Structure formats: C-alpha cells, structure tokens
Amino acid sequence: MRQRILLGLILACATTVPIARAQVKPPEAEAREAAEKREESRMKAVQERVQERLRRERAVAIARNESDQAYEQLLKVQSELRTQTGRADVSPEGLQKAASRLDEEMESLMLDEVGSKARVDALAKTIAEQTNRAKDIAKQDDAAAQLMAVVDVREKQLARVQQLYKSGAAPLAEVQQAEASLAEAKATAAERRRALVAASAGDGVAVWNHELLNLSIAEKERQARMAYIAERLKRLSESMPKLEQLQNLREAVKAARIAVLRAQERLEEYHESAAPGTERQEGNGVGAAPRPPSPAKESQ
Secondary structure, eight states: OHHHHHHHHHHHHHHHHHHHHHHSOOHHHHHHHHHHHHHHHHHHHHHHHHHHHHHHHHHHHHHHHHHHHHHHHHHHHHHHHHHHHOOSOOSHHHHHHHHHHHHHHHHHHHHHHHHHHHHHHHHHHHHHHHHHHHHHHHHTOHHHHHHHHHHHHHHHHHHHHHHHHHHTSSOHHHHHHHHHHHHHHHHHHHHHHHHHHHHHHOTHHHHHHHHHHHHHHHHHHHHHHHHHHHHHHHHHHHTHHHHHHHHHHHHHHHHHHHHHHHHHHHHHHHHHHSOHHHHHHHHHHTOOOOOOOOHHHHHO
16 A cells, blocks of 8 residues: 555656646746846837827927917918008007107197187177177278268269160260279278278277188198097097907917927926937937027027
C-alpha cells in the first residue's frame, strides 16, 4: 500500500514539473513585452497631446473668425450711421452729445424767436401810431393844402386836354404837357407830406424802421438755422435704433477679442507644458503646425 502511494506521488511530480517549466517565459520575451507596452502607452500619450493641440488651435481659429465677423459688422453699422447722420463721430457718446447740443441750440433760437416777434410787433405798433399822428398834423398844414389844391387843378386840366385831344382840337403834346404838370404837382405835395411827417415824428420813426429791417433779416437767418437743426435732430432720432445696435456690437467685439486672447493663452500653456521629447514625436509622427503669434503681438 505504501509503495502504491509513493509511486503515485512520484508520477504526479513527474507530470507537473514539465507543465510549470513550459509556462515560464524567457527573460527576453518579458523584456520585449514590457517595451511594447511602454511604446504603446507613449504613442497613446502623443496622440492625446496632438489632439489636444489641434483642439486648442481650432479654438483659436474659431475665436479669431468670430472676432473678425463681429468687427466687420461693427464697421458696417458705423458706415451706415455716418451716412445717415452726416457725422464722422458715430460713437454712442458722440451722437448723444451732438443731440444734446442741438437741443440746446434749438431752445435758444426759439427763445430768440419769441423775443424778436414781440419786439417787431411793438415797433410796428409804435411806428403806426407815430405815423398816424404825423398825418393828422400834416392835414392841418396850409402849404400842404395849397399843394393839394394845385394837384386838383392839374387833374382837371389834364381831363379837359384829353377830351380836346380825342375830338381833334388839341395836339398830343398838350396832353403830355398836362400829364407832366400833374405828376410834378403830386410829387411836390408828397414831398411836403413826408417832410411834415418826418418833422412831427422825429428821427425815432426812421431808426425804428431801420431796426425792423434788421429784425426781419435776423428772423430769416434764425428760421434757416432752426430748419437745419430740426433736420439734424430728425436724422439723429431716426438713427437711435442703429445706435443701440452699435452699442451691442461694440460689446460683442470686446467679448470676442477677450475670447481670442484666452484661447491663445490656453494654446501657449500647451506649448509651454509640452515635454521636448513629446514635441519631437508630434513633429515626426503627425507634422506639427507652426506656433501662432502671442496675444501681445496680435493686438499690435
């Protein structure tokens, strides 16, 4: 019995030893497998870094494109505003200051207009009163009355000569002479009346008439300025919707430029953190793209 047990143990040991020996790998194979795993891990890391670099470069390109589009739209709206308002400075601040200044000028002109009209009415009323008073005085002047009587006589003479001329009893020269005499008498009488009115009214009427003339000229100038300012204010008022759009675009351009700078900073961080060996592998295996300019250079 013991001999059978020993024999079984001997046979079991004889069969398991060759199997164990067959499972043990040579050292060269183990070293080769370890090197392959390290190379696989390294290549995987290289591919991940290449993908990360490409992702950050695409982010920079997208941010730049969005910034360019926003800036082009800003320039377009600015050009439309310059055409609509007739101003070179179309910033929201500049247009608001222009509108405020035009409002103040319009209010000042309207106040001047009210004061000028009141003065014109007062002067016209005073001149009319002085003129009527002088006419009343002139009617009582004996010399003026005599001159008007001469005018009446000359008118009657002219009417009689015209009747004779129509019947053929008087030549045309007599008619013309009578007409000239009547015109001279009327001129003399009118001159006398003017002299009496001027003497009665004094120099004030002449001064007031001159002032009325100046006020009339100033009113035409003021109305032209008011019409111009009203047109400018209308154009500024119509540009208000675009002004709000312009403000939004300015903020969009600012945000887009900040996005570009941040994307470039992330790309710079990638290049600074990349190991030299990894960079060489990327360049040899994939073909590394040229490094973009720094944000400082681009902003210049």
